[in-house]
Amino acid sequence: MARLLKVTADLPKKMSQAPLSSPLIPQTLKQHYLEDGEYIIGKSLAELALPSEFLVLLVKRNDEYKKPTGSTIFKKGDLLVIQCDDSEILKQTIEFLTNGMRVKAG
Secondary structure, eight states: OTTTTTOOOOOOHHHHTOOSOBTTBOOOEEEEEOOTTOTTTTOBHHHHOOOTTOEEEEEEETTEEEOOOTTOBOOTTOEEEEEOSOHHHHHHHHHHHHHOOOOOOO
């Protein structure tokens, strides 16, 4: 049916390669790969009580991207797509995810 209506045109390649950041979107997307021994492994998103400025947008597991929920349990090899526009909160939270130690700001 789509061919009959001629609506099967592919999106231009430029659109698929567009950057994730722009002046209109101040936040920065980062990635964090979970390695063996990291504190976060085996824990749920809800029990981590992450700062509100630190958002786990997607989890890539087995070549699939999924939106995490509070019950998502993190596993070795997961790739987290993170949004955080505060570099200090980003640094401190990644440190917490890695070794479980919270660093107090200030």
